[in-house]
Amino acid sequence: MEIIKNIRKNTILILLITLLVLVLVLKEDFASTINALKNMDYKYLLLAVFVFFLSIILKGIVSYKVVNEKEKYSLKEAIKHSVIVQFFNGITPFSTGGQPMEVYMLKEHGIRISQGTNFIMQNFIFYQVALVLFGLFAVIYNAKFHLFQNSPILRNLVLLGFLINTLVAVFLFILAFSKKVTSYIIYHGINILSKLKVIKNKEEAKERWKDRITEFHKSTQDLKQKKLLAIVGVLLNLLSLACFYLVPLFIVYSLGDFKSLTMAKSMVTSAYVLIVGSFVPIPGASGGIEYGFLSFFHSFLSSGVTSAVLLVWRFITYYLPMIIGAIVFNMDEGSKKRCE
Numbered sequence: 001m002e003i004i005k006n007i008r009k010n011t012i013l014i015l016l017i018t019l020l021v022l023v024l025v026l027k028e029d030f031a032s033t034i035n036a037l038k039n040m041d042y043k044y045l046l047l048a049v050f051v052f053f054l055s056i057i058l059k060g061i062v063s064y065k066v067v068n069e070k071e072k073y074s075l076k077e078a079i080k081h082s083v084i085v086q087f088f089n090g091i092t093p094f095s096t097g098g099q100p101m102e103v104y105m106l107k108e109h110g111i112r113i114s115q116g117t118n119f120i121m122q123n124f125i126f127y128q129v130a131l132v133l134f135g136l137f138a139v140i141y142n143a144k145f146h147l148f149q150n151s152p153i154l155r156n157l158v159l160l161g162f163l164i165n166t167l168v169a170v171f172l173f174i175l176a177f178s179k180k181v182t183s184y185i186i187y188h189g190i191n192i193l194s195k196l197k198v199i200k201n202k203e204e205a206k207e208r209w210k211d212r213i214t215e216f217h218k219s220t221q222d223l224k225q226k227k228l229l230a231i232v233g234v235l236l237n238l239l240s241l242a243c244f245y246l247v248p249l250f251i252v253y254s255l256g257d258f259k260s261l262t263m264a265k266s267m268v269t270s271a272y273v274l275i276v277g278s279f280v281p282i283p284g285a286s287g288g289i290e291y292g293f294l295s296f297f298h299s300f301l302s303s304g305v306t307s308a309v310l311l312v313w314r315f316i317t318y319y320l321p322m323i324i325g326a327i328v329f330n331m332d333e334g335s336k337k338r339c340e
Contacts, residue, residue, distance in 0.1 A: 014091065017286040018319075025290065025307045032304020036255055037311065044254035045312065048247045052316050055243035056082050062126060062236045063102075065229060066119050072109045080328060081105050087325025090318060093281045099124070117215050122223060125172050126233030132169045133234075134241050135162040138271040141264060147299055154276055154295055161275035172220065179217045186213060245270035247317055248297065251309045260300045269296045284318050 026033055060079035067073045081102055088097035099120050106116035139162055142148060148155055174181055186209050194202040223230050249266035273292045280288030293310045301309065 014283050014286060017282065017284075021287060021290050022311075025294070025310060029304035029307060032302070033307040033311070036305050036308035039256075040251075040254040040308075040312070041256065042254070044250045045316075048250035048254070048312075049316055049320070051243045051250065052247050052321075055240040056086060056321065058236050058240035058243065059085075062233050062240075063119070063123060065232060065236075066122050066126075067106070067111065068229075069109075069111065072111060073106070077109065080332070083321070083325050084329045084332070085325070086321035087329055090322040090325070091283050093283055094278070114215070118218055118222065121216055121220075123233070125220065125223065126230065127237045128165065128169050128172060129234050130237035130241055132162075132166050133238065134245075134267075134271055135165055135275065138162075138268040141268045142272075147265065147268065148272070148296055149299075154272070154292060157279060158272045158275045161278055165275075172216070179213060182217070183210075183213055241271075242267060244317070248309060248313050251312050251316075252301070252305075254312075255305060255308070257301075257305070265300060269300075272296050284322075290314065 057079055060082035061075070063082060064073065064075045064078035067078070084105065085098035085102055088101045089095035091097060103113055103116040103120055106119065107113055111119070139159065142155075171182070171185075174185075187206055190199060190202060190205050190209065193199040194205075199205050245267040246263065248270055249261050249263060252261045252266075273289060273296055276292035277285035277289035280286070282288070290310060293313065294306055297309065298306045
């Protein structure tokens with residue numbers, strides 16, 4: 001029941017923020033925004049929806065390959081889990097709810113929690129490496145072509161986000177080669193935070209992190225024996241990110257505009273928007289992600305068109321998968337057990 005209460009509370013918060021964002025977006029250029037929405041070509045909108053859900057399917061394929069227990073976990077189940085994860089990521093700050101739920105869903109297929117956690121960690125490593133590679137491409141592309149000259153603050157936020165993602169990836173590789181070094185960094189950090197009164201129970205925190213370090217280390221050690229899986233996992237995550245980043249391109253195409261946005265610009269700008277959104281501690285990064293979208297895409301599109309594209313993009317990439325994920329979750333036989 002606690003999960004249900006949290007879902008309801010976060011859903012109300014999301015609805016309130018959505019209404020506020022709608023007011024702020026539409027008040028800029030209401031007539032042009034509505035006119036653009038009315039004249040969209042639905043063929044390209046359907047294509048935008050297709051590439052987005054293709055990105056989710058690709059994530060499901062990665063999970064299926066990582067688990068690699070066909071008698072327990074089918075490709076269909078993996079894709080279903082990927083859809084449900086969208087719902088729990090959407091209703092939790094920093095998208096933290098999806099991974100724990102995925103571990104419990106794997107448990108229902110006869111996969112131990114420790115083993116499921118191991119699989120999720122491997123999947124996270126693949127995604128993180130892909131995210132850094134895409135971020136590197138975006139930063140280099142913008143440095144060469146100067147796409148966002150009027151957004152210095154946002155550019156700096158993007159660089160900070162890219163550095164944070166890179167540090168996370170570097171940390172994962174350190175963990176792969178030296179559990180001792182990682183333990184030293186974590187425990188030293190806990191000691192500092194304890195002195196600053198951020199952490200109340202130092203020993204309890206160390207014990208908690210001891211288990212996490214062990215799981216991470218086991219995941220990375222397993223990957224050393226699965227080099228082909230690692231390559232395939234990173235490539236599929238790159239394809240998944242590319243599909244996600246191309247959604248705005250097809251929405252712009254639906255307006256009959258085939259010149260303002262290229263594939264490269266769409267992917268780079270979307271990558272920048274998502275990095276800015278990662279700093280917002282609200283479910284769905286609501287508010288921050290809309291601000292980033294309007295600021296970055298306004299470099300190529302007029303005010304009313306940018307607002308229209310934002311509204312459709314936000315519905316396709318956030319609200320629609322949450323709605324479908326909630327429906328799939330409630331139809332799933334194990335959903336009631338998970339909520340108890």
